[in-house]
Amino acid sequence: MLGSNGVHGVSHPRVDDHAGVPAGTASFYFRTRKALLHAVAARLAELDVADFSRMAELADDPVAQFTGTAGLARIVMYVNSEPWLTRAKARYELALLAGRDPELATTLDESTERLYTLARDVVTQWHPAESAPDPAVVEDQAIATLAFINGIMMTFVAGQPAVDSAEHLDRLIQGIIAGVATVRGD
Amino acid sequence: MLGSNGVHGVSHPRVDDHAGVPAGTASFYFRTRKALLHAVAARLAELDVADFSRMAELADDPVAQFTGTAGLARIVMYVNSEPWLTRAKARYELALLAGRDPELATTLDESTERLYTLARDVVTQWHPAESAPDPAVVEDQAIATLAFINGIMMTFVAGQPAVDSAEHLDRLIQGIIAGVATVRGD
Numbered sequence: 152m153l154g155s156n157g158v159h160g161v162s163h164p165r166v167d168d169h170a171g172v173p174a175g176t177a178s179f180y181f182r183t184r185k186a187l188l189h190a191v192a193a194r195l196a197e198l199d200v201a202d203f204s205r206m207a208e209l210a211d212d213p214v215a216q217f218t219g220t221a222g223l224a225r226i227v228m229y230v231n232s233e234p235w236l237t238r239a240k241a242r243y244e245l246a247l248l249a250g251r252d253p254e255l256a257t258t259l260d261e262s263t264e265r266l267y268t269l270a271r272d273v274v275t276q277w278h279p280a281e282s283a284p285d286p287a288v289v290e291d292q293a294i295a296t297l298a299f300i301n302g303i304m305m306t307f308v309a310g311q312p313a314v315d316s317a318e319h320l321d322r323l324i325q326g327i328i329a330g331v332a333t334v335r336g337d
Numbered sequence: 338m339l340g341s342n343g344v345h346g347v348s349h350p351r352v353d354d355h356a357g358v359p360a361g362t363a364s365f366y367f368r369t370r371k372a373l374l375h376a377v378a379a380r381l382a383e384l385d386v387a388d389f390s391r392m393a394e395l396a397d398d399p400v401a402q403f404t405g406t407a408g409l410a411r412i413v414m415y416v417n418s419e420p421w422l423t424r425a426k427a428r429y430e431l432a433l434l435a436g437r438d439p440e441l442a443t444t445l446d447e448s449t450e451r452l453y454t455l456a457r458d459v460v461t462q463w464h465p466a467e468s469a470p471d472p473a474v475v476e477d478q479a480i481a482t483l484a485f486i487n488g489i490m491m492t493f494v495a496g497q498p499a500v501d502s503a504e505h506l507d508r509l510i511q512g513i514i515a516g517v518a519t520v521r522g523d
Contacts, residue, residue, distance in 0.1 A: 156437070157344070157433060157434065157437065158343070158344060158345065159344065159345075240433065240436065243429070243433055244433055246491075246494075246495060247343060247426065247429055247430055247494075248343065249495070250426065250494070250495070250496060251342070251343065256495075256496075263495075263497075291508075291509060291512075294499050294500065294509070295485060295509050295512065295513060297488065297499070298484075298485050298486075298488030298489045298491075298492065298499055299481060299484050299485045299488055299513070300484075300488070301487075301488035301491055302483065302484030302485055302486070302487035302488035302489075302491075303484045305432075305484075305487055305488075305491070306484065308432075308433075309432060309435070309436070309442075309449075310442075311449075313480050313483070313484055314480065322477075322520050323477060323480070323481050323517060323520075325516075325520050326477075326481065326513070326516040326518070326519060326520035327481060327485070327512070327513050327516055327517065328516070329516045329519060329520065330511075330512040330513055330514070330515045330516015330517065330518075330519070331509060331512035331513065331516065332512070332516075333512060333515060333516070334508050334509075334511050334512035334515065
């Protein structure tokens with residue numbers, strides 16, 4: 152409801168109605184509007200954890216191709232399809248509220264942190280195994296990759312996808328990681 | 338008010354109050370809540386035009402260094418300071434509403450288009466003047482640059498800036514443009 156209709160679309164009576172539970176149920180469990188929205192954030196985090204565990208399993212399956220930049224590109228492309236698209240919209244609604252709600256910000260930070268860790272892993276895999284990469288380079292690559300994929304996901308949420316295939320996105324991610332490595336060190 | 342307090346923070350009486358005008362003034366000019374929010378979008382577009390004109394002037398001033406990737410980096414860093422930060426927050430609020438309001442989406446598209454044009458210009462300047470760049474490469478570079486700077490601006494809005502100086506951001510933008518050029522053509 153938050154993703155589809157925005158903050159205005161969420162109220163205790165509408166949640167009861169949508170869930171098909173007796174009137175007053177939502178407000179019994181989540182007294183305030185704030186508590187209701189925090190519960191949405193917690194539920195999104197829970198779904199994220201489930202998605203990430205599933206991806207970790209797939210990463211061990213060579214046929215699934217869920218590793219490296221190609222794996223990251225596939226994960227990002229999922230956000231352009233349901234149910235991930237509506238979840239992403241809900242996450243942006245909450246992100247804007249989080250600017251005025253530190254507790255909500257903390258819950259959302261966990262999701263950001265998870266995505267950042269994934270970006271770092273992908274970047275680290277990209278470096279040849281025999282040499283330890285410069286940590287400053289890895290951090291720049293992770294920052295650039297994460298900002299880029301967040302920007303791409305925003306185009307999905309806005310209904311104007313900037314890329315239309317995982318292959319295209321993978322090529323751009325590879326270019327960003329490789330390019331950021333070369334400009335560092337001046 | 339929209340940027341600071343979110344959609345919930347904007348109402349006709351509060352606008353009257355904030356502007357110090359007689360009660361009923363806002364609703365006289367903007368009958369509905371929707372009309373009020375459209376007016377905010379139009380005003381943001383107007384401020385963008387003013388900013389972009391000012392930048393175009395500065396681009397002709399070699400001392401101001403408002404050209405190329407360094408100029409783009411400086412422009413993006415402004416968004417981490419007021420009044421641009423609150424404006425950016427207001428823009429994200431409107432962007433989420435735009436998913437359910439095609440007319441609002443059209444107004445916001447103009448701002449996106451302006452930023453995309455700027456990214457394309459920066460990318461085109463980056464190519465050596467003597468050779469006509471491959472349009473597919475330029476488009477990929479512009480897509481990557483725009484998604485990246487949007488992702489960076491989101492970190493400002495979220496209060497967790499991913500970069501802290503125009504120099505750092507410039508280096509990342511240069512890396513992205515250079516890197517995306519090399520992976521194209523497979």
